[in-house]
Amino acid sequence: MERKPQLDHIFWHALNGAHRRYSDGTDQARRYTQGFSPIIAFADPARPDFGALAPWVTPGEHFYCENWTGAAPPGWRIDAETTMYRMLWDGVAPAADPAPDALPLQAHHAAAALELATLCKPGPFGIRTIELGDYFGYFDGERLMAMAGERLRAPGLCEISGVCTHPDYQGRGLAKRLIAKLLHRHQQRGDRSFLHVMRSNPAHQLYLNMGFKDYLETTVRVVVAE
Known part of the structure; x- marks a missing residue:
């Protein structure tokens, strides 16, 4: 199937593009504003900048995050992991x-x-x-x-x-x-x-x-x- 670069990294392209007005964060990391779907995404999933989200995150909040497999950084924990199509x-x-x-x-x-x-x-x-x-x-x-x-x-x-x-x-x-x-x-x-x-x-x-x-x-x- 033909590759579509934006679809490969769709959560980031949505949060930093069409849905930017519904999100908070920086040019490296964004989340949907509280009340919307609890999703975060990073410009570079291989080097996720969790620190950039600090001003917009409340302790205890749960988020979905895809295409990232590294260890949890300080101040975060991984609650569940699976795969999706x-x-x-x-x-x-x-x-x-x-x-x-x-x-x-x-x-x-x-x-x-x-x-x-x-x-x-x-x-x-x-x-x-x-x-x-x-x-x-x-x-x-x-x-x-x-x-x-x-x-x-x-x-x-x-x-x-x-x-x-x-x-x-x-x-x-x-x-x-x-x-x-x-x-x-x-x-x-x-x-x-x-x-x-x-x-x-x-x-x-x-x-x-x-x-x-x-x-x-x-x-x-x-x-x-x-």
Whole structure:
């Protein structure tokens, strides 16, 4: 598969590019502002400048960090480590919106989105994460059954993220329809879709079946500021 330099280092390119206004840090290290997804990234993952983050980090905060395998520096500890796949869309997007009945998530849906993400654990998620892109969901009354939306961005690239379905509503294909809706929207505006999935997540096979291909496998850690 053709290499895309910005996709190779997408967390940094998003934090220091399209999402810079939602982040804090320096030209060497950045984090999403508190309330957004707890993610940090470095200009040079081989030499991560954790010290540069000190003014913007509170002791006890947990962050996701990818593509870094060194020892934890003083003042930090590694809480968890695994690998994840970065998958790039390589299929044919729907010719029409397959989920016209899905509702756009607005600011007043933020608590419901966070509650669903806390239950389903689709990845790092905060009360303001739905501000990072377009999010859509299906509701049963006031209850959010399923959602999916957009997070990381770079020119010509947009991530599908926050994909989850409440256990009480699984098996209805809701998340798959929401993903297809986003694929259609991305195609319409000329973006290439991609997503992340942990190596142990059985959804990896679902995404392969849908038309995503493994672009790379990278280390991901949860680190804690002490």
